[in-house]
Amino acid sequence: MKPNLSATDQAFERQVVRFVQRYGPKVDESWRTRAVQQRWQARLTEYGWSVPSWPKQYGGPDWTPTQKYLWYRTCARAMSGYAEPDAIARVGPLLIQWGSQAQQDEYLAEIRTFAQQWCVGYVEPMVGTDLRLFSTTVAHDGEGWHLNGCKVAVFDAQYADKMCCLVCLKDRMSRDESGQRFAFVIVDMHSPGLTLHRQQTLDGESVFRVEFEQVHLAPNCIIGPVGHGGQHAALMDTHLFGVLGRSGVVGAQLELLQQQMRGLAEEDELQRRVSEAEIELVGLEALEIRFTDALQHNLPMPFPLTLLRIRASQLEEKMGTLLVESFGYYALPYPDEITSHNESEIGPERVSGAKAASRSRLAQLTKSAYMDTSLDLQDQLARVLKL
Amino acid sequence: MDFSFTEEQTLLEDSVARYMQNDYSFDDRQKAVKSELGFSQDNWNTFAELGWLGVPFDEANGGFGGGAVECMVMLENFGKALVVEPYLATVVLAGGAINHGGSTEQKAKYLPGIIDGSKQAALAYVEPQGRFNLADLVTTAKAEGDGYVLNGYKAVVLNGPSADLLVVSARTSGEQRDQKGVSLFVVDASQTGVTRRDYPTVDGLRASEITFENVKVSADDVLGTPGEGLATIEQAIDEGIMAVGAEAVGCMEVLYKDTVEYCKVRQQFGQPIGKFQVLQHRMVDMFMEHEQSKSLMYMAAMRMDEGYGPQAQKAVSAFKVQVGKSGKFVGQNAVQLHGGMGMTDELNIGHYFKRLTIVDTLFGNVDFHLKRFGQL
Structure with missing residues (x-):
C-alpha cells in the first residue's frame, strides 16, 4: 500500500496545475464570460485534452484513471464553478x-473541438x-x-x-x-x-x-x-466528471473558509466545525482515491459511484453553510446587474477575500441548500445495495 | 497511489479471517468473557503459534517485521469476531512502548516472552485526573541509589489482571502536566508494593486499578532516556488507535450486514421492514459511514508506515474522529433497527455496540482528536 502518487503521476499533476493556472479564468474573470470559455477551450483543443472521458479512437487523450482523476480534481479545485460541458461529459459518451455512424461522423468532431x-x-x-x-x-x-x-x-x-x-x-x-x-x-x-x-x-x-x-x-x-432511453439516461449518469474529483471543489471551499477564519477572533465553535469538515474532506479524498485505485487496477468497485456523489454533495453543502456563517454581515449584499455594473466589490478586500467575492458568496448560499438531489441519491444507493 | 496488499499481507489477512470464521464463534467468545481469566489461553497459544503476537516486532527479536498495514489487516478481522484476547494491551501498547523506547538489551529481554505468548503485559498510562492528557501525571519516580522508587496510582489498566509486565509512566521531574520529565518503567507486576483491584469492562474485557507504593525499579528498567518518555507513549498510543480503529471498522461491517439481513426478514404490517424508506436511508448512511471510516483507515495506516511524525499523527487523529462518530452512528442504529431484541445480550448486536462505544473513548474521543487534528 502506498499513499503517494508515482513520479509519473506527480509530473502529470504539475503539468495539469500549470495548464489550469495559465489558461483557466483569472481571479477577476467569470466562467459566464464567453471569451474566457473560448480561450480555455482553444487551449484544451490544442493540447488534445478536451475530451478526457472519451476513448482514444474518438480523440480522447488516453489518460489512465488516475490521470483523469487528477485532471478533474485540479480543475474542480482551481476553477470555481467550472464544469465540463455536458456535450463532452454526457452527450459524447452517449453518441x-x-x-x-452518421451521427458520430456528424457530431463528435464538432463537440470535441467546441465548434x-x-x-x-x-x-x-x-x-x-x-x-x-x-x-x-x-x-x-x-x-x-x-x-x-x-x-x-x-x-x-x-x-x-x-x-x-x-x-x-x-x-x-x-x-x-x-x-x-x-x-x-x-x-x-x-x-x-x-x-x-x-x-x-x-x-x-x-x-x-x-x-x-x-x-x-x-x-x-x-x-x-x-x-x-432509460438505459441511456443511466449511462449519462455514470459520467465521472462532476463525481470523481469533487473533493477539489470542497478543498477550494475550505481554503476560502480558512482565509475567512484568519480575520475572525474568538470563533472557537466555528473553528471546531471547520476542523470537523476538514476531516470529512480528508475522508472524501480517501474515498475518491480508493475508487480511482480500483479503476486504475481493474479491480471490482469498492463501493457504488453514487456514494461519492452523495458525500461530495453533502460536504459541499456543509462547507457552503460554514462559509455563509463565516461571512457574518457580508452574507447580506446581493450584487445585481444594475448596482454592480462597473462598480468595485462591496466591502473591504480583507473580508470579501477576492474580487467577485460577493458573487461567490451567493454561490455558497445556494450550495448550502442544494448541491444535488442527495435524498434521491440515497434512494438510488439503497436500490444499488439491494437493501 | 496503491491500495493493494503485498502477498504476505494477503496471506496474513486470509489466515486471520479464516481462523475467525472457523474457530472463533460468538458463543465461545461469550464463554471466554465469563471465564475466570476473561479470555481463552488456548486461543492465545494459537495466536503465538501462528506468529501473530510477533507481527509488529523486528525479525532480530523473533518478530515478523510488520507495520501499520499488517496490524490493520489483523485487527479489522479481530473486530469482526469481537476478539477478547489481550492483543491490544500486550502486543500493541506495552510491546509497542518497549519496542519504540527500549534499548537493544531491553528488547531482547522482554519481547521474546511477548512473542512466544509466555508473558502478558499492560501499559499503565492513565491517571484518574488526567483524562486523555498523556502528560498529566502525579505518579512519581524518585531516584534512589542506583534505581528509582515508584509511588502513585494508575487507572483502568487494560489487561491489568493478567499482566506479568507493566509498562508504567511516571514523573521523574517537572510539574504535573509538563511535557518534559515523563519516564517509562518496566515493572514486574508481582513485585512488592504493587496492588491491583481487578474488574471487567462493559465491552467484555478486563482491567485493573493499580497502586504503586514504594516500588523499587532498577535503572536498567527505564525505557529510553529518563524524562523523555512522552514521545514513546504517544507513538504506542497512536498505534493503539490504529488497532482499535481497525477493530471498529470490522465491527461496523458486521453490524451493517447483519442489520440489512435482519430488515429483510423481519415483517411488520405485512412486509419486510427493510421496505420502509426511513430504514433504508438509515442503512445507506450506515454503509457510507463504514466506507468512509475504512478509507480513512487505509490512509492513516499508509501514513504511519511512511514514518511516524506530524503527518502520520494528523491522519491518525482524523481516522479516530471518523471512527468515533461513525462507530456511534452505526452501533446505535444497528441496535435501533433490531428493535427491542437489539437491547438484549442474546444477540451479538449489543456487544458490537458496546465495543464501538468504548473504542470512541479509548485514547481520546472525538472532541479530543478534533482538537489535536486542528493543532497539528
Missing part, C-alpha cells in the same frame, strides 16, 4: 456508445427522476418527427446549437402497452416552435425552461435503438 455547443434536456416540471412521468413527446405524423413538451433546468441553453433531449416516442412501431418508449433525440436549438424562458437561480445564475411546440426534427434525430 459513442449508441449513436449511428458546436450542446445542452441537455432532461428534467421536466413535476417529474423529478421518475422516468414514467416524462411527457415530452416525439411523434411521427407520416411526414416527419415532431416534438412537443417542455424541459426545465436546462443549463447553457442560451449558447447551445443543439439539444440532446430525453423524450417519449410515439410511433407506429410501438408495441408496449402504454404505447410509449423513451429515447434521446437531437434537437436543433434554432428550430421554429422552440422557445427559451430564463429562470434565475438563488445565486443569480441562469437556467432555462425550453418549450417545444410542433418542433420539426431531422429524419435521423433519434440516438440509438428506440426504447432504451
Whole structure:
C-alpha cells in the first residue's frame, strides 16, 4: 500500500496545475464570460485534452484513471464553478456508445473541438427522476418527427446549437402497452416552435425552461435503438466528471473558509466545525482515491459511484453553510446587474477575500441548500445495495 | 497511489479471517468473557503459534517485521469476531512502548516472552485526573541509589489482571502536566508494593486499578532516556488507535450486514421492514459511514508506515474522529433497527455496540482528536 502518487503521476499533476493556472479564468474573470470559455477551450483543443472521458479512437487523450482523476480534481479545485460541458461529459459518451455512424461522423468532431455547443434536456416540471412521468413527446405524423413538451433546468441553453433531449416516442412501431418508449433525440436549438424562458437561480445564475411546440426534427434525430432511453439516461449518469474529483471543489471551499477564519477572533465553535469538515474532506479524498485505485487496477468497485456523489454533495453543502456563517454581515449584499455594473466589490478586500467575492458568496448560499438531489441519491444507493 | 496488499499481507489477512470464521464463534467468545481469566489461553497459544503476537516486532527479536498495514489487516478481522484476547494491551501498547523506547538489551529481554505468548503485559498510562492528557501525571519516580522508587496510582489498566509486565509512566521531574520529565518503567507486576483491584469492562474485557507504593525499579528498567518518555507513549498510543480503529471498522461491517439481513426478514404490517424508506436511508448512511471510516483507515495506516511524525499523527487523529462518530452512528442504529431484541445480550448486536462505544473513548474521543487534528 502506498499513499503517494508515482513520479509519473506527480509530473502529470504539475503539468495539469500549470495548464489550469495559465489558461483557466483569472481571479477577476467569470466562467459566464464567453471569451474566457473560448480561450480555455482553444487551449484544451490544442493540447488534445478536451475530451478526457472519451476513448482514444474518438480523440480522447488516453489518460489512465488516475490521470483523469487528477485532471478533474485540479480543475474542480482551481476553477470555481467550472464544469465540463455536458456535450463532452454526457452527450459524447452517449453518441459513442449508441449513436449511428452518421451521427458520430456528424457530431463528435464538432463537440470535441467546441465548434458546436450542446445542452441537455432532461428534467421536466413535476417529474423529478421518475422516468414514467416524462411527457415530452416525439411523434411521427407520416411526414416527419415532431416534438412537443417542455424541459426545465436546462443549463447553457442560451449558447447551445443543439439539444440532446430525453423524450417519449410515439410511433407506429410501438408495441408496449402504454404505447410509449423513451429515447434521446437531437434537437436543433434554432428550430421554429422552440422557445427559451430564463429562470434565475438563488445565486443569480441562469437556467432555462425550453418549450417545444410542433418542433420539426431531422429524419435521423433519434440516438440509438428506440426504447432504451432509460438505459441511456443511466449511462449519462455514470459520467465521472462532476463525481470523481469533487473533493477539489470542497478543498477550494475550505481554503476560502480558512482565509475567512484568519480575520475572525474568538470563533472557537466555528473553528471546531471547520476542523470537523476538514476531516470529512480528508475522508472524501480517501474515498475518491480508493475508487480511482480500483479503476486504475481493474479491480471490482469498492463501493457504488453514487456514494461519492452523495458525500461530495453533502460536504459541499456543509462547507457552503460554514462559509455563509463565516461571512457574518457580508452574507447580506446581493450584487445585481444594475448596482454592480462597473462598480468595485462591496466591502473591504480583507473580508470579501477576492474580487467577485460577493458573487461567490451567493454561490455558497445556494450550495448550502442544494448541491444535488442527495435524498434521491440515497434512494438510488439503497436500490444499488439491494437493501 | 496503491491500495493493494503485498502477498504476505494477503496471506496474513486470509489466515486471520479464516481462523475467525472457523474457530472463533460468538458463543465461545461469550464463554471466554465469563471465564475466570476473561479470555481463552488456548486461543492465545494459537495466536503465538501462528506468529501473530510477533507481527509488529523486528525479525532480530523473533518478530515478523510488520507495520501499520499488517496490524490493520489483523485487527479489522479481530473486530469482526469481537476478539477478547489481550492483543491490544500486550502486543500493541506495552510491546509497542518497549519496542519504540527500549534499548537493544531491553528488547531482547522482554519481547521474546511477548512473542512466544509466555508473558502478558499492560501499559499503565492513565491517571484518574488526567483524562486523555498523556502528560498529566502525579505518579512519581524518585531516584534512589542506583534505581528509582515508584509511588502513585494508575487507572483502568487494560489487561491489568493478567499482566506479568507493566509498562508504567511516571514523573521523574517537572510539574504535573509538563511535557518534559515523563519516564517509562518496566515493572514486574508481582513485585512488592504493587496492588491491583481487578474488574471487567462493559465491552467484555478486563482491567485493573493499580497502586504503586514504594516500588523499587532498577535503572536498567527505564525505557529510553529518563524524562523523555512522552514521545514513546504517544507513538504506542497512536498505534493503539490504529488497532482499535481497525477493530471498529470490522465491527461496523458486521453490524451493517447483519442489520440489512435482519430488515429483510423481519415483517411488520405485512412486509419486510427493510421496505420502509426511513430504514433504508438509515442503512445507506450506515454503509457510507463504514466506507468512509475504512478509507480513512487505509490512509492513516499508509501514513504511519511512511514514518511516524506530524503527518502520520494528523491522519491518525482524523481516522479516530471518523471512527468515533461513525462507530456511534452505526452501533446505535444497528441496535435501533433490531428493535427491542437489539437491547438484549442474546444477540451479538449489543456487544458490537458496546465495543464501538468504548473504542470512541479509548485514547481520546472525538472532541479530543478534533482538537489535536486542528493543532497539528
